Amino acid sequence: xxxxxxxxxxxxxxxxxxxxxxxxxxxxxxxxxxxxxxxxxxxxxxxxxxxxxxxxxxxxxxxxxxxxxxxxxxxxxxxxxxxxxxxxxxxxxxxxxxxxxxxxxxxxxxxxxxxxxxxxxxxxxxxxxxxxxxxxxxxxxxxxxxxxxxxxxxxxxxxxxxxxxxxxxxxxxxxxxxxxxxxxxxxxxxxxxxxxxxxxxxxxxxxxxxxxxxxxxxxxxxxxxxxxxxxxxxxxxxxxxxxxxxxxxxxxxxxxxxxxxxxxxxxxxxxxxxxxxxxxxxxxxxxxxxxxxxxxxxxxxxxxxxxxxxxxxxxxxxxxxxxxxxxxxxxxxxxxxxxxxxxxxxxxxx
Amino acid sequence: xxxxxxxxxxxxxxxxxxxxxxxxxxxxxxxxxxxxxxxxxxxxxxxxxxxxxxxxxxxxxxxxxxxxxxxxxxxxxxxxxxxxxxxxxxxxxxxxxxxxxxxxxxxxxxxxxxxxxxxxxxxxxxxxxxxxxxxxxxxxxxxxxxxxxxxxxxxxxxxxxxxxxxxxxxxxxxxxxxxxxxxxxxxxxxxxxxxxxxxxxxxxxxxxxxxxxxxxxxxxxxxxxxxxxxxxxxxxxxxxxxxxxxxxxxxxxxxxxxxxxxxxxxxxxxxxxxxxxxxxxxxxxxx
Amino acid sequence: xxxxxxxxxxxxxxxxxxxxxxxxxxxxxxxxxxxxxxxxxxxxxxxxxxxxxxxxxxxxxxxxxxxxxxxxxxxxxxxxxxxxxxxxxxxxxxxxxxxxxxxxxxxxxxxxxxxxxxxxxxxxxxxxxxxxxxxxxxxxxxxxxxxxxxxxxxxxxxxxxxxxxxxxxxxxxxxxxxxxxxxxxxxxxxxxxxxxxxxxxxxxxxxxxxxxxxxxxxxxxxxxxxxxxxxxxxxxxxxx
Numbered sequence: 001x002x003x004x005x006x007x008x009x010x011x012x013x014x015x016x017x018x019x020x021x022x023x024x025x026x027x028x029x030x031x032x033x034x035x036x037x038x039x040x041x042x043x044x045x046x047x048x049x050x051x052x053x054x055x056x057x058x059x060x061x062x063x064x065x066x067x068x069x070x071x072x073x074x075x076x077x078x079x080x081x082x083x084x085x086x087x088x089x090x091x092x093x094x095x096x097x098x099x100x101x102x103x104x105x106x107x108x109x110x111x112x113x114x115x116x117x118x119x120x121x122x123x124x125x126x127x128x129x130x131x132x133x134x135x136x137x138x139x140x141x142x143x144x145x146x147x148x149x150x151x152x153x154x155x156x157x158x159x160x161x162x163x164x165x166x167x168x169x170x171x172x173x174x175x176x177x178x179x180x181x182x183x184x185x186x187x188x189x190x191x192x193x194x195x196x197x198x199x200x201x202x203x204x205x206x207x208x209x210x211x212x213x214x215x216x217x218x219x220x221x222x223x224x225x226x227x228x229x230x231x232x233x234x235x236x237x238x239x240x241x242x243x244x245x246x247x248x249x250x251x252x253x254x255x256x257x258x259x260x261x262x263x264x265x266x267x268x269x270x271x272x273x274x275x276x277x278x279x280x281x282x283x284x285x286x287x288x289x290x291x292x293x294x295x296x297x298x299x300x301x302x303x304x305x306x307x308x309x310x311x312x313x314x315x316x317x318x319x320x321x322x323x324x325x326x327x328x329x330x331x332x333x334x335x336x337x338x339x340x341x342x343x344x345x346x347x348x349x350x
Numbered sequence: 351x352x353x354x355x356x357x358x359x360x361x362x363x364x365x366x367x368x369x370x371x372x373x374x375x376x377x378x379x380x381x382x383x384x385x386x387x388x389x390x391x392x393x394x395x396x397x398x399x400x401x402x403x404x405x406x407x408x409x410x411x412x413x414x415x416x417x418x419x420x421x422x423x424x425x426x427x428x429x430x431x432x433x434x435x436x437x438x439x440x441x442x443x444x445x446x447x448x449x450x451x452x453x454x455x456x457x458x459x460x461x462x463x464x465x466x467x468x469x470x471x472x473x474x475x476x477x478x479x480x481x482x483x484x485x486x487x488x489x490x491x492x493x494x495x496x497x498x499x500x501x502x503x504x505x506x507x508x509x510x511x512x513x514x515x516x517x518x519x520x521x522x523x524x525x526x527x528x529x530x531x532x533x534x535x536x537x538x539x540x541x542x543x544x545x546x547x548x549x550x551x552x553x554x555x556x557x558x559x560x561x562x563x564x565x566x567x568x569x570x571x572x573x574x575x576x577x578x579x580x581x582x583x584x585x586x587x588x589x590x591x592x593x594x595x596x597x598x599x600x601x602x603x604x605x606x607x608x609x610x611x612x613x614x615x616x617x618x619x620x621x622x623x624x625x626x627x628x629x630x631x632x633x634x635x636x637x
Numbered sequence: 638x639x640x641x642x643x644x645x646x647x648x649x650x651x652x653x654x655x656x657x658x659x660x661x662x663x664x665x666x667x668x669x670x671x672x673x674x675x676x677x678x679x680x681x682x683x684x685x686x687x688x689x690x691x692x693x694x695x696x697x698x699x700x701x702x703x704x705x706x707x708x709x710x711x712x713x714x715x716x717x718x719x720x721x722x723x724x725x726x727x728x729x730x731x732x733x734x735x736x737x738x739x740x741x742x743x744x745x746x747x748x749x750x751x752x753x754x755x756x757x758x759x760x761x762x763x764x765x766x767x768x769x770x771x772x773x774x775x776x777x778x779x780x781x782x783x784x785x786x787x788x789x790x791x792x793x794x795x796x797x798x799x800x801x802x803x804x805x806x807x808x809x810x811x812x813x814x815x816x817x818x819x820x821x822x823x824x825x826x827x828x829x830x831x832x833x834x835x836x837x838x839x840x841x842x843x844x845x846x847x848x849x850x851x852x853x854x855x856x857x858x859x860x861x862x863x864x865x866x867x868x869x870x871x872x873x874x875x876x877x
Binding site for chain 1: 645647650651652653654655656658659661662663665666671674675676677678679680681682683684685686687688689690691692693694696697700701711712713714715717719725728729731732733735736737739740742743749752753754756757758759760761762763764765766767768770771773774777778781800803804805806807808809810811812815833834835836837838839840841842843844845846847848849850852853855856857858859862
Binding site for chain 2: 102261
């Protein structure tokens with residue numbers, strides 16, 4: 001075996017060993033909690049897979065780009081594919097950026113909300129190296145008033161005329177704006193109650209209120225902006241592409257199967273042997289048991305269907321499933337231990 | 351014309367016309383009773399909204415199977431929202447993203463229309479975690495985590511989960527009182543069967559499958575790995591019927607209409623099978 | 638049925654485009670044609686474009702890049718930080734670089750490096766299979782041991798006992814039917830495997846019945862869209 005084959009087999013083995021050990025070993029070994037980093041490790045595995053995201057793009061560009069450049073047969077189809085690809089990438093990328101911007105517009109407020117909580121926590125644990133709580137409260141108060149003022153201005157500047165009058169979104173927006181005004185007032189009140197001078201009995205209940213009211217303000221302002229964003233041109237192009245084209249095309253392609261099964265049932269589902277008769281009979285009983293009209297003929301069809309599904313079907317399906325699962329496990333072991341690696345290793349210079 | 355081998359396009363046209371008629375006429379009848387849907391209904395009905403905990407609802411479907419899965423998700427989410435059990439929506443399937451947003455919003459607006467003066471709002475009644483990649487790896491992390499807020503960090507809108515009322519106490523698997531999953535993808539469903547459990551706790555599990563996977567879903571019902579099941583659109587229609595029974599003021603939804611259309615489709619299929627067999631038999635006899 | 642605000646031209650356009658796309662796909666039923674092909678390719682393009690941006694947006698950026706670049710650290714008004722930078726996060730660079738090996742797939746000379754990472758992924762799925770198998774199959778096996786004689790209220794429940802016997806017989810005979818490792822020579826063995834084959838036919842029949850419902854549901858949904866959403870939008874467009 002040359003070194004390349006060895007490396008591939010080694011990494012294949014290493015890929016599986018963590019999950020295997022994680023399964024066979026208890027969570028705690030010799031007093032050490034060995035699965036405490038499971039989430040981070042799993043994320044590492046997902047990262048490896050996620051890096052393949054560009055493969056699809058490169059493949060599509062290679063296959064369809066060359067068709068267009070050399071004007072091969074089907075170039076127009078390839079052009080449609082790549083147009084859809086780039087348009088969707090651009091539009092969904094823009095929608096994502098807008099989402100990020102909305103989140104950033106309230107970042108200051110959410111950060112101050114967590115600061116309000118931190119001040120209380122730091123005091124309770126007597127954290128060293130930080131300013132006294134009342135000084136920090138004063139800083140929080142000043143920064144929060146400024147940030148709230150900026151947010152209020154930005155929300156007031158929003159152009160609400162984009163929304164069609166009397167639409168559900170317009171009603172929703174009005175209610176959100178009302179709630180936003182109330183939350184702003186509550187934030188102002190809570191900020192005013194912060195202890196900004198030293199006291200014998202430090203009270204952090206105002207800090208908690210500041211935290212909650214600032215979070216509400218941030219949440220509502222983002223909601224208002226997202227409702228409005230639904231009416232922006234780019235969001236609407238996204239909806240047109242997604243709902244109009246993508247969802248419709250996806251559903252329509254699968255619905256063709258409805259026509260095909262009808263034609264197949266007519267032309268191929270014939271009684272030819274005792275076995276096919278049994279199958280046909282079971283199919284008819286199941287079909288009759290699941291439709292609303294069967295009750296007009298006989299109300300026992302529903303029970304027969306249930307019995308067929310839960311007794312003979314479940315037993316037979318379970319037998320098939322057990323067989324398939326055992327085979328799947330054996331295949332997984334062979335794959336993990338590179339016993340089944342000949343076809344995988346073929347085709348590349350190794 | 352050889353009737354035993356009728357042109358497939360004539361069959362298509364027949365199917366198209368026969369299905370369109372009840373839909374145009376808006377004809378709907380009471381759906382067939384589904385015991386598995388009743389089991390699911392009872393589980394949701396017995397959830398206690400006073401107790402802390404959320405319902406974790408995974409919408410793992412895209413446009414391809416929305417015909418069945420969307421109707422199922424709507425009725426179950428509606429039931430949970432009526433019970434005021436906070437719903438945490440999530441998906442392992444990227445193309446489910448628009449449904450994660452659309453379905454709860456539609457349900458909430460329907461409920462608010464039905465109960466003027468009452469509110470169902472985002473953050474309190476439902477939270478959308480969005481699509482998360484990682485499939486089985488991610489599902490495995492859920493029972494192992496002792497701070498789910500930290501595992502998922504933010505919702506799809508960028509809010510910190512620990513700041514939202516619905517997810518403020520979203521810490522461990524035990525805070526999930528009910529798991530519902532809707533999909534047409536057997537492999538995705540199995541991730542939950544295999545990994546959404548810890549040694550000492552498995553939440554009640556309800557599943558909405560597409561009809562093609564009904565026979566397989568029954569083996570999980572028998573083994574107790576599933577506690578309730580919605581079988582395709584027929585399951586959704588019966589669940590909707592149960593909701594109507596307990597909430598007489600509820601407006602009828604489209605699942606009964608689709609289910610009726612589906613019933614007609616079945617009758618056409620049965621007729622085609624019988625007709626095809628008779629024609630085939632006559633032809634064999636002739637030759 | 639969607640509630641459409643016809644005054645909203647974008648919404649109207651979305652519904653109209655949806656109907657045209659549906660009919661373009663349905664046109665395949667008559668015969669293969671260029672319109673169908675174009676829409677089919679458009680679908681693949683849109684799906685791919687959406688998927689690429691989405692996996693970055695939903696995973697790589699928020700879960701890896703943001704903490705790695707320290708973009709989630711807030712500076713409070715007193716100069717303290719919401720949390721300090723966790724240098725362990727730099728370890729994520731390792732899987733990122735390792736994942737980049739996928740792109741050697743296009744190189745003849747270094748193509749084997751892509752196989753290292755593909756092998757790693759395959760190995761991981763192999764390792765995961767153990768836990769998945771036992772978690773899924775043990776309850777299945779446990780519930781297969783059904784009592785063959787069922788008593789209720791101190792008396793034999795004949796119907797349930799029959800169900801259980803049939804269940805166990807079906808399970809064993811279907812499993813036996815799939816044992817190809819040894820020859821079935823005795824008539825008893827052949828009969829047992831044969832009955833497994835018969836019982837499987839019931840399962841396949843049930844499967845067909847369910848498939849019909851699945852396929853037709855998709856079709857009914859599309860027809861409902863054409864009838865309830867698209868045709869009123871079309872009527873509105875032409876002022877009918």
